Amino acid sequence: MCHNCAVTAGSVLAAGPVSRRSVAKLFAVGAGLTALAACTPDGGTQPPSSSSPSGTSASAAPTAASSSAGPETSTAAATEPGTVAAPAPATTSAPTPTSPAAGLAKQYSLTDPASPWLVVNKHRPLSPADYVPADLVQPNVALAVSGEAAQLNSTTAAAAEQMFAAAAQDGVTMTLASGYRSYGTQVATYNSYVASRGQAEADTASARPGFSEHQTGWAFDIGDGGGACSFQPCFAEQPAAVWAKANGHRFGFVVRYPWMFHGITGYYYESWHLRYIGVEAATDMTARGINTLEEYFGLEAAPGYL
Numbered sequence: 001m002c003h004n005c006a007v008t009a010g011s012v013l014a015a016g017p018v019s020r021r022s023v024a025k026l027f028a029v030g031a032g033l034t035a036l037a038a039c040t041p042d043g044g045t046q047p048p049s050s051s052s053p054s055g056t057s058a059s060a061a062p063t064a065a066s067s068s069a070g071p072e073t074s075t076a077a078a079t080e081p082g083t084v085a086a087p088a089p090a091t092t093s094a095p096t097p098t099s100p101a102a103g104l105a106k107q108y109s110l111t112d113p114a115s116p117w118l119v120v121n122k123h124r125p126l127s128p129a130d131y132v133p134a135d136l137v138q139p140n141v142a143l144a145v146s147g148e149a150a151q152l153n154s155t156t157a158a159a160a161e162q163m164f165a166a167a168a169q170d171g172v173t174m175t176l177a178s179g180y181r182s183y184g185t186q187v188a189t190y191n192s193y194v195a196s197r198g199q200a201e202a203d204t205a206s207a208r209p210g211f212s213e214h215q216t217g218w219a220f221d222i223g224d225g226g227g228a229c230s231f232q233p234c235f236a237e238q239p240a241a242v243w244a245k246a247n248g249h250r251f252g253f254v255v256r257y258p259w260m261f262h263g264i265t266g267y268y269y270e271s272w273h274l275r276y277i278g279v280e281a282a283t284d285m286t287a288r289g290i291n292t293l294e295e296y297f298g299l300e301a302a303p304g305y306l
Helices: 020-027 154-169 183-197 233-237 239-251 279-288
Strands: 174-178 219-224 253-257 270-276
Touching: 154 174, 154 219, 154 239, 154 270, 174 239, 219 239, 233 239, 233 270, 239 253, 239 270, 239 279, 253 279
Parallel strands: none
Antiparallel strands: 174 219, 219 270, 253 270
């Protein structure tokens, strides 16, 4: 998933603050990848003026030239390029009985990759790890990418088309900056980080293969029509990010990695990373002021890999 930026800016998930400079350095990757500069907020730093303290985020690591990725970080995986640690089995297939989501009339699986309520985090890998959505399509929206990164699953694509159109009516131009990312792309991305930066830094700058929301087809990164601040903290103040945060739930989307919730999600703030969970759940979650999927579905925090 930046990231799930798709290369998500984020998972220096460990406990403790990190500096912008140290994290930004991790995202400056070469090896022919379209690495996108991104930095995470210093511990305790206030969010941009237009964003409220809602959390942290990250998507996935930089992808190949035909794709675009945002920062989705991860912690600990392969010990050398080409080797990826086997993911632990996911648990909890449904929201806990006491979770906020349990009150909704229709319930969905939290482990089925084809479910809009699927939760993928550092404790909950995809199963199978190399899952490929059966219904990938290219939505009819403004694209900043091509190839697989311009695709989403059909449900997410239809909702994105409606959201982008509504934003345009309000004078806001959004672009699809990074969509689907295959397992193979994530393997190449992660291993490139390992080769250029070493295992420890790779695990703070790239999601492990099989742990990225971008692989599910349910998540994507947005850009602003003006092109400013892509995959950077200042994106939170761009019209596209401000509009999406205020209106995304109307179309079934939430900001997956909100400000100051990296201790729960495992990723620092990504105002560009949207996740589809359905209009009812997204609206309920927003109305209750619940910031993360983990809290909404009654799951444990996942700040780092098990």
